[in-house]
Amino acid sequence: MVETVNLKRAQELRKLINEHNYRYYILDAPTISDAQYDKLFRELQNLEANLNEIPADSPTQRVGVTPLTSFQTVKHITPMLSLDNAFTFEELENFERRNIQMMGKHFKTFSYACEPKFDGLAVSLLYENGVLTRGATRGDGSVGEDITANLRTVQTIPLVLQGDFPKLLEARGEVYMPLNSFEKLNMNAIANDEKPFANPRNAAAGSLRQLDPKITAKRKLEFYCYGSQVIEGKALPSKHSESLQQLKNWGLRICPESNVVDGIQEVQAYYEFLLNKRNKLPYEIDGMVVKIDDVSLQEELGYVSRAPRWAIAYKFPAEETETQLIAVDFQVGRTGTLTPVARLKPVNVGGVTVSNATLHNMDEIARKDIHIGDYVIVRRAGDVIPEVVRPLIEKRTKNVKTIALPTTCPICGSEVVRIEGEAAARCEGGLICRAQRIESIKHFVSRKGMDIEGLGEKLVEQLVSNSLIETVADLYTLTKDQLMSLDRMGDKSANNLLNSIEKSKETTLAKFIYSLGIREVGESTALLLANHFSFEELKIATEEQLLSLPDIGPVVAGHIVLFFKQKNNQVIIKKLLEEGVQWSTHKSTNQYQPLAGKTYVITGTLSRSRDEIKAQLQALGAKVTDSVSAKTDGLIVGKDAGSKLTKAQKLGISILDESQLDKLLSS
Ligand code: IVH
Numbered sequence: 001m002v003e004t005v006n007l008k009r010a011q012e013l014r015k016l017i018n019e020h021n022y023r024y025y026i027l028d029a030p031t032i033s034d035a036q037y038d039k040l041f042r043e044l045q046n047l048e049a050n051l052n053e054i055p056a057d058s059p060t061q062r063v064g065v066t067p068l069t070s071f072q073t074v075k076h077i078t079p080m081l082s083l084d085n086a087f088t089f090e091e092l093e094n095f096e097r098r099n100i101q102m103m104g105k106h107f108k109t110f111s112y113a114c115e116p117k118f119d120g121l122a123v124s125l126l127y128e129n130g131v132l133t134r135g136a137t138r139g140d141g142s143v144g145e146d147i148t149a150n151l152r153t154v155q156t157i158p159l160v161l162q163g164d165f166p167k168l169l170e171a172r173g174e175v176y177m178p179l180n181s182f183e184k185l186n187m188n189a190i191a192n193d194e195k196p197f198a199n200p201r202n203a204a205a206g207s208l209r210q211l212d213p214k215i216t217a218k219r220k221l222e223f224y225c226y227g228s229q230v231i232e233g234k235a236l237p238s239k240h241s242e243s244l245q246q247l248k249n250w251g252l253r254i255c256p257e258s259n260v261v262d263g264i265q266e267v268q269a270y271y272e273f274l275l276n277k278r279n280k281l282p283y284e285i286d287g288m289v290v291k292i293d294d295v296s297l298q299e300e301l302g303y304v305s306r307a308p309r310w311a312i313a314y315k316f317p318a319e320e321t322e323t324q325l326i327a328v329d330f331q332v333g334r335t336g337t338l339t340p341v342a343r344l345k346p347v348n349v350g351g352v353t354v355s356n357a358t359l360h361n362m363d364e365i366a367r368k369d370i371h372i373g374d375y376v377i378v379r380r381a382g383d384v385i386p387e388v389v390r391p392l393i394e395k396r397t398k399n400v401k402t403i404a405l406p407t408t409c410p411i412c413g414s415e416v417v418r419i420e421g422e423a424a425a426r427c428e429g430g431l432i433c434r435a436q437r438i439e440s441i442k443h444f445v446s447r448k449g450m451d452i453e454g455l456g457e458k459l460v461e462q463l464v465s466n467s468l469i470e471t472v473a474d475l476y477t478l479t480k481d482q483l484m485s486l487d488r489m490g491d492k493s494a495n496n497l498l499n500s501i502e503k504s505k506e507t508t509l510a511k512f513i514y515s516l517g518i519r520e521v522g523e524s525t526a527l528l529l530a531n532h533f534s535f536e537e538l539k540i541a542t543e544e545q546l547l548s549l550p551d552i553g554p555v556v557a558g559h560i561v562l563f564f565k566q567k568n569n570q571v572i573i574k575k576l577l578e579e580g581v582q583w584s585t586h587k588s589t590n591q592y593q594p595l596a597g598k599t600y601v602i603t604g605t606l607s608r609s610r611d612e613i614k615a616q617l618q619a620l621g622a623k624v625t626d627s628v629s630a631k632t633d634g635l636i637v638g639k640d641a642g643s644k645l646t647k648a649q650k651l652g653i654s655i656l657d658e659s660q661l662d663k664l665l666s667s
Pocket residue numbers: 081082083084115116117118119120121122138174226227289308311313
C-alpha cells in the first residue's frame with residue numbers, strides 16, 4: 001500500500017521535474033527557484049532509494065555508475081553530412097547563384113534559415129517513443145561511436161520528450177562547452193599541473209570521449225539542436241525553421257539567435273550582426289550556417305558527395321592562425337614586471353595584422369614549451385591582446401632556441417629577480433629604470449589618476465627621452481621654454497599643457513593615492529584608503545592598521561607600507577606637495593556607511609566603469625562581488641546583461657538600473 005503511494009508520487013515527481021527542466025533549459029523561463037527545484041529532486045531521490053525499480057529515464061538517472069571499457073560503433077540511419085564553406089561574400093553569392101540556376105530561369109530568391117555555427121561536436125540523438133535510447137558521435141559520417149551514457153549527463157539534452165512526439169525521431173545538433181565551464185576546467189587543470197585544453201572544442205571532444213560518464217557530467221557541456229528527421233510518425237513541417245520550433249515544443253533546445261531572412265543581402269546583414277555578437281555569446285562560434293528554409297526546395301537541390309547544396313557554412317575570419325616566432329623581447333612595466341613579448345612574422349588574424357603577441361610570463365613559456373623559431377598558433381579574441389597559444393611541435397626544426405629570462409633589465413641594466421612562488425620576474429631598478437619611470441608617469445597623468453589633459457603616452461615618452469622630467473614631480477616645474485623645445489610643440493599646445501598641469505594640482509586624495517602607482521592599489525583600493533585615512537595617517541600606517549580594512553589583504557598591505565618607506569618615494573611625494581598638489585581634507589564618508597553589510601553585483605554595460613561604481617558602493621560600506629548568490633542584496637544592471645540577470649531574477653534579488661543605483665548612492 002505504502003509502496004503504491006510512493007510509486008505514484010515518484011511518477012508524479014518525475015513528470016514535474018521534467019516539466020521544470022523544460023522550462024529552465026529549453027524555454028529559459030523557470031517558474032520555481034533553484035531551492036524549490038532541489039527540494040523536489042531530493043524528494044524523488046529519497047523515494048527512489050526505497051523503490052525496487054528506477055526507470056532509466058528518471059531525471060535522477062543522468063549519470064551512470066559503471067564506467068565503460070570501450071565505445072560501441074553505431075551505424076547512422078542516414079549519413080551525417082558536413083557543410084561546404086564560404087569565406088567571403090562573393091563565395092556566398094556564388095552559392096545562391098548556383099542554386100537559383102538549378103531551380104530554373106524564373107526562380108527569384110530563397111528564404112534562408114540563419115543559425116550560428118557552433119564550435120563543438122555534431123551528435124545524433126535517437127528518441128524511441130519519446131525516450132532517449134541512443135546518442136552517437138558523427139564519426140566518419142556513416143559510422144560513429146555510441147556515447148549515450150555521456151550524452152545523458154548533458155542537462156540540456158532531454159532524457160524524455162514531451163507533447164505529441166513521433167514514435168521514432170532522430171535529432172541532430174552540437175554539443176559544446178560554454179566558455180565559463182571551459183575556463184573553470186582549465187584553471188583546475190593548471191592548478192593540478194595538468195595540461196590545459198587548447199580551446200573549448202577540444203575540451204568538449206575530450207569530455208565526450210571519457211569512458212566514465214561521471215567525469216563527463218562534471219564538465220558541464222551543453223547542447224543545441226539544429227536539425228532532425230522523423231523516422232516513424234507524422235512528418236515535420238515543410239520549413240526548416242518551423243521544424244525547429246516543433247522540436248522545441250517536444251523539449252529539444254534550439255538556439256535563440258536563429259532567424260529567417262530573405263535573399264543573400266539579408267544573410268550578409270545577419271552575418272554582420274552575429275559577428276558583432278560573437279564575443280558576447282557565452283560559447284564559441286566560428287561562423288554562421290545558411291540553410292534554404294523550404295524543405296521541398298532542399299530536396300530538389302539535393303547533395304553533392306557529402307554536403308548538401310542547400311546549406312553552406314559562412315565562416316568568420318579565423319581568430320587563430322599559424323605563424324612563426326622570430327624573437328622574444330622583454331617589456332618592462334610600471335612596477336618593473338618583465339613581460340615576454342613574441343615578435344612574430346606578421347599574419348592576419350581575424351581581419352587584423354598581428355606581429356606582436358604576449359607570452360605572459362616564463363612559467364607560461366615553459367608550460368607551453370615555446371621556442372624561438374617555432375611555428376606557433378596565435379589567437380586574438382575581441383579586444384584582448386593577441387597571445388601565442390601553442391607551438392606546432394611537428395614543425396619544429398633543430399634550429400629553435402630556448403627563451404631565456406635576461407639576468408639584467410634590458411632597459412636599465414639593473415638586476416632581474418624572480419620571487420619564489422611568483423610567476424613574474426622583476427627589474428630591481430625602480431625609478432632608475434627608464435621604462436618604469438615612463439610607465440609610472442603615464443599612470444600618474446592618466447584619467448583615473450591626476451587626469452592631466454593633453455599629456456598622452458607619446459608626449460610622456462618624449463619628455464623622458466629629452467631628460468625634461470625624471471619623476472612625476474618634475475611635471476610641475478616644467479617651463480614653457482622646455483615644452484617648446486619638443487618636436488611639434490607649438491605655443492598654443494604648450495600653454496594648454498601648462499594649464500592642464502596646473503589644473504591637475506587640485507585633486508582628491510583618492511585620485512592622488514591611485515596616481516602614486518603603489519603596487520596592486522587600483523582605483524577602488526585607493527578610494528577605500530582615502531575614506532579611512534588622512535594622507536598623513538596613510539604614510540605611517542602599519543600593516544595591521546591596513547589589514548583592518550575590508551578587501552585589503554597582507555600582500556597589498558605589504559606593498560603600501562613598503563612604498564611609503566622608500567626614500568625616493570618620500571622625496572617625490574614631498575616635492576609634489578611643495579609644488580601645490582592638494583585635496584580637500586575632510587574625510588567625507590569615513591564614518592557614514594549606510595550600505596555596510598550589503599553585497600552588490602554589477603553586470604552589463606553602464607555609462608561609467610564597473611571599477612568606479614564598485615568604488616562608490618564600497619565607500620558607503622557595501623561589498624561588491626563577482627557572482628550572484630542567495631547572499632546578494634542587489635544586482636546593478638547595465639545594457640546587455642546576461643546570465644547574472646537571469647540568475648538574480650530566479651533568486652528574486654532586487655535589480656537596480658543605473659538611475660536607481662544613482663538614487664541609492666545619493667540617498
Ligand atoms: S547543419 C546537412 N547547423 O558544422 C547539414 N551544422 O561543417 C549538417 N555545425 O558537422 C549540419 N553548427 O557539427 C548545422 N547550426 C548548425 C551547425 C552545424 C555547427 C557543425 C556540425 C557539422 C559541421 C559541418
